[in-house]
Amino acid sequence: MATRAARDLPTEEFILPGSRSCAACGLMLTYRHALKALDPGKTLVAVPASCMTVLHGVYPITPVKVTCINTPFAATAASASGLVAGLKAIKREDYTVVAFAGDGGTYDIGIQALSGALERGTNFMYVCYDNEGYMNTGTQRSSASPAAAVTSTTPILAKAQHKKDMIRIVEAHRIPYIATASPSFPLDLFDKVKTAKDIRGSRYLEVLAPCPPGWGFPNKDLIKMGKLTVECGIHVLYEIREGRLRLTSRSLVLAEKGRKKTIADYVKGQTRFKKISKDQIDALQQWTDQRWEEFLQRHNRG
Amino acid sequence: MADVRIITANEAAALAAKLCKVQVVAAYPITPQTPVTEDLAAMIESGELKSEYLTVESEHSAMASVVAASQVGARVFTATSANGLLYMHEMLHWAAGSRVPVVTACVNRGVGAPWTILNDQQDSIAQRDTGWIQLYCRNSQEVLDTIIQAYRIAEQVLIPVMVCYDGFILSHTSYPVEVPPQDDVDRYLPPLDGNLGIIGGGYMNVNPLILSEPRLDPNSDLRPGYMDIRYRLHEDLRKALDAIGQADKEFEAIFGRGWGGLIWEYGMVDAEHVLVSMGSLASECTLAADELRSQGLRAGVIAVRAYRPFPDAALSRALRKAKTVTVFEKDVSYGYLGALATDLRSALFDAGLTPKVCSFVAGLGGRDVRPEQLTRTAADAILKQPALGWIDLKGIA
Numbered sequence: 001m002a003t004r005a006a007r008d009l010p011t012e013e014f015i016l017p018g019s020r021s022c023a024a025c026g027l028m029l030t031y032r033h034a035l036k037a038l039d040p041g042k043t044l045v046a047v048p049a050s051c052m053t054v055l056h057g058v059y060p061i062t063p064v065k066v067t068c069i070n071t072p073f074a075a076t077a078a079s080a081s082g083l084v085a086g087l088k089a090i091k092r093e094d095y096t097v098v099a100f101a102g103d104g105g106t107y108d109i110g111i112q113a114l115s116g117a118l119e120r121g122t123n124f125m126y127v128c129y130d131n132e133g134y135m136n137t138g139t140q141r142s143s144a145s146p147a148a149a150v151t152s153t154t155p156i157l158a159k160a161q162h163k164k165d166m167i168r169i170v171e172a173h174r175i176p177y178i179a180t181a182s183p184s185f186p187l188d189l190f191d192k193v194k195t196a197k198d199i200r201g202s203r204y205l206e207v208l209a210p211c212p213p214g215w216g217f218p219n220k221d222l223i224k225m226g227k228l229t230v231e232c233g234i235h236v237l238y239e240i241r242e243g244r245l246r247l248t249s250r251s252l253v254l255a256e257k258g259r260k261k262t263i264a265d266y267v268k269g270q271t272r273f274k275k276i277s278k279d280q281i282d283a284l285q286q287w288t289d290q291r292w293e294e295f296l297q298r299h300n301r302g
Numbered sequence: 303m304a305d306v307r308i309i310t311a312n313e314a315a316a317l318a319a320k321l322c323k324v325q326v327v328a329a330y331p332i333t334p335q336t337p338v339t340e341d342l343a344a345m346i347e348s349g350e351l352k353s354e355y356l357t358v359e360s361e362h363s364a365m366a367s368v369v370a371a372s373q374v375g376a377r378v379f380t381a382t383s384a385n386g387l388l389y390m391h392e393m394l395h396w397a398a399g400s401r402v403p404v405v406t407a408c409v410n411r412g413v414g415a416p417w418t419i420l421n422d423q424q425d426s427i428a429q430r431d432t433g434w435i436q437l438y439c440r441n442s443q444e445v446l447d448t449i450i451q452a453y454r455i456a457e458q459v460l461i462p463v464m465v466c467y468d469g470f471i472l473s474h475t476s477y478p479v480e481v482p483p484q485d486d487v488d489r490y491l492p493p494l495d496g497n498l499g500i501i502g503g504g505y506m507n508v509n510p511l512i513l514s515e516p517r518l519d520p521n522s523d524l525r526p527g528y529m530d531i532r533y534r535l536h537e538d539l540r541k542a543l544d545a546i547g548q549a550d551k552e553f554e555a556i557f558g559r560g561w562g563g564l565i566w567e568y569g570m571v572d573a574e575h576v577l578v579s580m581g582s583l584a585s586e587c588t589l590a591a592d593e594l595r596s597q598g599l600r601a602g603v604i605a606v607r608a609y610r611p612f613p614d615a616a617l618s619r620a621l622r623k624a625k626t627v628t629v630f631e632k633d634v635s636y637g638y639l640g641a642l643a644t645d646l647r648s649a650l651f652d653a654g655l656t657p658k659v660c661s662f663v664a665g666l667g668g669r670d671v672r673p674e675q676l677t678r679t680a681a682d683a684i685l686k687q688p689a690l691g692w693i694d695l696k697g698i699a
């Protein structure tokens with residue numbers, strides 16, 4: 001059963017005041033809702049070098065009520081595999097192992113370990129919070145950054161390439177559950193984490209997590225920005241089970257009613273797109289429309 | 303009746319892991335370590351050994367996963383060589399910093415470029431400063447016994463242990479090896495209760511970001527900064543010298559064999575001229591020492607078994623009457639001397655001992671080292687000017 005109203009979400013908070021993430025951090029909000037869907041007392045979270053490390057606090061204080069195993073940047077999925085194997089060996093399979101990594105730690109340096117873990121069918125959940133750049137080190141380009149975004153390593157010409165289609169790579173591993181989510185649609189996010197928790201095998205979730213300092217928009221617009229990513233179709237909410245894709249939440253509504261927001265609307269409020277040209281907007285719109293069509297077709301195929 | 307088998311050091315290593323009842327193995331194949339991973343896979347698939355086996359996609363992931371499995375309390379094992387060990391480098395530091403009792407076999411091989419699959423010890427020497435305990439073995443029996451001892455040491459001091467043995471020379475050469483009864487191993491090495499508090503405890507942030515200065519925890523207790531925590535690792539590594547010696551003594555009490563603890567000595571009672579080495583080359587040095595004795599030079603041999611922590615006191619004690627110390631080693635600290643010779647000189651200097659110390663780099667990339675060469679080089683070092691250099695260079699005009 002889908003969760004219908006915010007008041008139906010658990011009220012217990014697992015991220016307490018004192019988190020070191022920025023104000024209005026999309027990742028923090030994602031993690032907050034995800035932890036509510038997990039059973040934090042019976043969860044081990046593997047975290048690579050990233051904003052997550054910082055969010056989890058500085059020794060000897062942590063504001064998060066879950067056991068976090070920090071790992072080197074490239075090792076997230078391998079460390080998670082070790083946790084799963086270790087728990088099995090000591091007969092404590094009542095714990096859920098969840099990896100929580102950024103797009104850099106997933107699309108780039110961690111892709112090898114992730115592919116290995118998925119190929120082995122490791123019984124764990126991997127959440128990629130995608131803030132479209134190396135934010136912890138100061139907004140450098142990642143292979144998840146969108147085309148035409150100015151980052152600190154594409155400072156003058158902006159990024160030339162489109163975002164890597166990571167989910168297609170993940171899908172090629174034929175794992176039982178893949179889903180996308182957004183912190184601006186917390187019920188959908190909550191339900192997907194909950195669903196993933198109860199599935200055996202490798203589960204992959206990707207959450208587009210807006211980042212005010214990295215994208216260049218005011219803190220007050222966090223939720224609005226997350227909604228806009230879905231409204232314009234650059235981020236699509238769906239889940240893929242056993243190869244079948246189903247649109248969910250707002251994306252499902254948009255599939256029925258049509259999209260009204262454009263890429264031009266989306267890029268307007270973000271300073272990272274300050275150099276975007278008309279042609280680049282068209283190209284990004286075309287890229288978005290093409291993907292949208294693909295998702296629609298798959299959704300309709302059932 | 304003792305169970306004596308004609309096996310390679312690789313087979314001995316896999317058998318040792320099995321005798322230690324490891325619970326999680328993760329490994330990635332590389333020559334000359336490969337047979338270890340294959341043997342363990344067969345033992346686990348056949349049900350002979352009850353363990354998880356992670357066929358990871360790289361050595362970085364192999365070490366990452368055994369560190370994590372160790373953090374939840376499983377006894378773990380991995381093995382590698384050369385470029386595989388180098389690929390683990392980041393994770394080796396992480397393992398030591400995490401204070402997990404991981405045991406790794408390093409089947410020593412030269413590192414590229416250019417490619418070589420043959421033996422030297424540059425791979426493990428290059429990991430010297432990662433905070434691991436490093437033990438070097440002279441033969442296959444010592445490999446089997448040392449891996450069993452390694453768990454005992456690691457689980458006592460919570461520092462990972464690397465057991466090093468020479469590729470091909472030991473890894474692929476069959477010798478008689480006595481396989482100890484399981485009961486004796488169980489007595490020597492009780493099951494691990496290694497859970498670092500992660501399971502069943504409260505909430506933890508393991509290996510978090512840390513500041514340079516101490517900070518108060520929520521109970522207002524002062525907690526150390528990064529440097530203080532790192533000092534603790536260093537201090538515990540120094541203290542592990544005792545644990546390594548003790549583990550070997552207790553091993554001898556149960557199994558009737560010891561390996562000298564920190565250093566192994568041959569003909570040292572009256573030796574004036576000492577050949578110092580590590581691994582199988584130290585065994586070969588005994589042939590040279592015998593030959594030197596027949597030429598009237600009172601020679602002995604020391605094998606450095608524990609290279610980290612460095613047994614400076616044991617070495618200074620053993621070398622207090624030495625006139626010449628000739629170090630033969632299969633590694634070099636590029637731009638200076640062999641790593642062992644450098645450390646040994648420093649230890650002797652601190653002890654106020656001033657024998658002639660000669661550093662020789664030998665056998666890199668599998669180049670054969672013959673006993674006659676060792677004899678000749680050592681005799682030159684003893685009788686002529688202090689010599690430094692690489693022995694048996696060829697074809698470079």
Ligand SMILES: Cc1ncc(C[n+]2csc(CCOP(=O)(O)OP(=O)(O)O)c2C)c(N)n1
Nearest residue numbers: 049050051073102103104105133134135136
């Ligand atoms: C091997 C290695 N290379 C580089 C770094 C430096 N580093 C730390 S976090 C980070 C970026 C992380 O980016 P991402 O995974 O997208 O997470 P985010 O910071 O955006 O949360 C980098 C490059 C590192 N810690 N380790």
Ligand code: SF4
Nearest residue numbers: 021022025051135211
């Ligand atoms: S930089 Fe972005 S992702 Fe990182 S903590 Fe700040 S808002 Fe969150």
